[in-house]
Amino acid sequence: MSQASLLNEIKDKNRVFSFMQTQASPVLNVDKQILLYLEGLSVSFDGFKAINDLNLYIRDGELRCIIGPNGAGKTTMMDIITGKTKPDTGSAWFGQTINLLELDEPAIAQAGIGRKFQKPTVFESLSVYDNLVLAMPDERKVFSLLFAKLNGEQKDRIDEVITLIGLKENHAMRAGSLSHGQKQWLEIGMLLMQKPRLLLVDEPVAGMTHQEMDRTAELLVSLSGSHSVVVVEHDMDFVRQLAGKDRTVTVLHQGSVLAEGSMDQVQNNRKVVEVYLGE
Amino acid sequence: MFLWNLIKQDRGGQVLLALLALAIIIVPILNSLPSDHPLHIPTYMVAVMGKYLTLALLALSVDLVWGYLGILTLGHGAFFALGGYVMGMYLMRQIGDRGVYGHPELPDFMVFLNWDSLPWYWMGLDQFWFAAIMIVLVPGALAYVFGALAFRSRVSGVYLSIITQALTFALMLAFFRNEMGFGGNNGLTDFKDLLGFNLQARETRVGLFVASAIALALGYLLCRAVTQSRLGKVCVAVRDAESRSRFMGYRVENVKLWVFTLSAMIAGVAGALYVPQVGIINPNEFSPLNSIEIVVWVAVGGRATLYGAVAGAIFINYAKTWFTTELPDVWLFALGAIFILVTVLMPKGIVGLLRRKESNT
Numbered sequence A: 001m002s003q004a005s006l007l008n009e010i011k012d013k014n015r016v017f018s019f020m021q022t023q024a025s026p027v028l029n030v031d032k033q034i035l036l037y038l039e040g041l042s043v044s045f046d047g048f049k050a051i052n053d054l055n056l057y058i059r060d061g062e063l064r065c066i067i068g069p070n071g072a073g074k075t076t077m078m079d080i081i082t083g084k085t086k087p088d089t090g091s092a093w094f095g096q097t098i099n100l101l102e103l104d105e106p107a108i109a110q111a112g113i114g115r116k117f118q119k120p121t122v123f124e125s126l127s128v129y130d131n132l133v134l135a136m137p138d139e140r141k142v143f144s145l146l147f148a149k150l151n152g153e154q155k156d157r158i159d160e161v162i163t164l165i166g167l168k169e170n171h172a173m174r175a176g177s178l179s180h181g182q183k184q185w186l187e188i189g190m191l192l193m194q195k196p197r198l199l200l201v202d203e204p205v206a207g208m209t210h211q212e213m214d215r216t217a218e219l220l221v222s223l224s225g226s227h228s229v230v231v232v233e234h235d236m237d238f239v240r241q242l243a244g245k246d247r248t249v250t251v252l253h254q255g256s257v258l259a260e261g262s263m264d265q266v267q268n269n270r271k272v273v274e275v276y277l278g279e
Numbered sequence B: 001m002f003l004w005n006l007i008k009q010d011r012g013g014q015v016l017l018a019l020l021a022l023a024i025i026i027v028p029i030l031n032s033l034p035s036d037h038p039l040h041i042p043t044y045m046v047a048v049m050g051k052y053l054t055l056a057l058l059a060l061s062v063d064l065v066w067g068y069l070g071i072l073t074l075g076h077g078a079f080f081a082l083g084g085y086v087m088g089m090y091l092m093r094q095i096g097d098r099g100v101y102g103h104p105e106l107p108d109f110m111v112f113l114n115w116d117s118l119p120w121y122w123m124g125l126d127q128f129w130f131a132a133i134m135i136v137l138v139p140g141a142l143a144y145v146f147g148a149l150a151f152r153s154r155v156s157g158v159y160l161s162i163i164t165q166a167l168t169f170a171l172m173l174a175f176f177r178n179e180m181g182f183g184g185n186n187g188l189t190d191f192k193d194l195l196g197f198n199l200q201a202r203e204t205r206v207g208l209f210v211a212s213a214i215a216l217a218l219g220y221l222l223c224r225a226v227t228q229s230r231l232g233k234v235c236v237a238v239r240d241a242e243s244r245s246r247f248m249g250y251r252v253e254n255v256k257l258w259v260f261t262l263s264a265m266i267a268g269v270a271g272a273l274y275v276p277q278v279g280i281i282n283p284n285e286f287s288p289l290n291s292i293e294i295v296v297w298v299a300v301g302g303r304a305t306l307y308g309a310v311a312g313a314i315f316i317n318y319a320k321t322w323f324t325t326e327l328p329d330v331w332l333f334a335l336g337a338i339f340i341l342v343t344v345l346m347p348k349g350i351v352g353l354l355r356r357k358e359s360n361t
Helices: A003-011 A074-081 A105-111 A128-135 A142-146 A152-164 A180-194 A210-223 A236-243 A263-268 A270-277 B002-007 B011-032 B043-066 B076-098 B108-112 B128-152 B157-176 B202-228 B230-240 B242-247 B252-278 B288-301 B307-326 B328-345 B349-360
Strands: A034-045 A048-059 A063-067 A089-094 A113-116 A198-202 A228-232 A249-253 A256-261
Touching: A034 A074, A034 A228, A048 A074, A048 A228, A048 A256, A063 A210, A063 A236, A074 A198, A074 A228, A105 A113, A105 B242, A113 A180, A128 A152, A128 A180, A128 B230, A142 B230, A142 B252, A152 A180, A180 A198, A180 A210, A210 A228, A210 A236, A236 A263, A249 A263, A249 A270, A256 A263, A256 A270, A263 A270, B002 B011, B002 B202, B011 B043, B011 B202, B011 B307, B043 B076, B043 B202, B043 B252, B043 B288, B043 B307, B076 B128, B076 B157, B076 B252, B076 B288, B128 B157, B128 B252, B157 B288, B202 B230, B202 B252, B202 B307, B230 B242, B230 B252, B242 B252, B288 B307, B288 B328, B288 B349, B307 B328, B307 B349
Parallel strands: A063 A228, A063 A249, A113 A198, A198 A228
Antiparallel strands: A034 A048, A034 A089, A249 A256
């Protein structure tokens, strides 16, 4: 806000100043069946274009796999969606009403976008149970946190999730002493508690055994429908398993979309083969 | 019932509160014994112990932000000193016309500076209730403004530590100036009485000791209530994985801001109880070294336990008293040695050592 307009505002005595008004975030609107719009995004770091005119649309309730070689801009894209990085140009909308570029990380999380990091990040010195409690979306204000108590419904919800991620016996354990795979699961559990509308999952199966991978795939597939899920993954077998015959797979290369289509289409795409095999 | 729930699973807290209750009962009794009795505690010792308790309360406030929130504050002495200055100003106003110059209203140093009226910020401080409010409000307000600026712009880690250090250093330089109206480098001293009680009297000393013990107990319970609430868990979450908590929707800067402000208020209370027991407050209390020492107490006692901070503060200050009377030249080397030994041999402090012993047996 320029100084002149701020001054005018202050002079008008009947007015509630804009900086005093609570910024109510608009309600999510997905009438057009599209949950996430990324249009013309570009961002560069020290001259290196990490994202270059990226266009991507995620339908409401779909499960989308994103693959791409290292440095294709997958993580940067997630950083932009979650508010960690601001793009140089382009727009990012959550539904038709929420402009992601105007919000910061907590506001975006509260709007309904959850993120799972590549490296499992759980709160190491808290118990497994407390990790899940904190992920619940209900309390975020400092003073209500001070007096927050779990009600029966919330306890049931935690029990449900903790059973689903197979950590029921470990509920009192410090999250830091879990195995790598268990931490991955705990982080997925935390995302489930958060009940996001859009789930961004960065390499969920790194460090998992084959059985765990199967379970993860099952879980992610079951989540789609009620949530939109975007999975970034290197492991081709896992992507094939997730994408099945009819889900869309997007290939990123040098910061923009190289190809999009079913797994079979993508695998037979000449450009994709070139990029991956370096012909 | 609520209080018991707070410390139900907190063995260290139970022990601490029991010891404080015991001290509140025993110390006045032992002090009132005839002075040739072997168990007699001389009044000056009572005052020294009362001083330790206020320093323990200060350590507690640092542990709340450093131990649980991960903010290494190297300027908490500033909030302690501000609380102390407010109390000092109240005590100065109580002197009235008994000063050396006999002026009915102005403290001696103002008469000496040829001032003819009280500066506006000395107004109202002749009332205890007003002083009592200011003791928490002044440090709290400074912490709030400082925190709002620092945490909103996401200053953290070493940079934040350096800024806190700069804050206390700047305040020290400001308070050294005579024109500030806080007595310059001599500070405020020659206090006569508090709430009408003569500060030199034995009963007042014992009363201040008991007040310090109660303040420490209440401060402990308050900090424990915060750390046990979900807010406390969010604090630990912020400490361990700040950006993760942001992506979960927590406004990290607000959590930091409020806990930091609360901690500054507790430090202010500690300072206010400290000043009448040592009888002086001067700008040296703002010196950066003091603030660093507090962090050493907490580290020695054991971080993120609360009672560890109390133990560390009392242990180091007892050692300081002993060394500075017996071997004055050695004290700083001894302090350095203790700090190094603790960091190398007992990374979790005295408390960690006791816990390990317990789990071995």
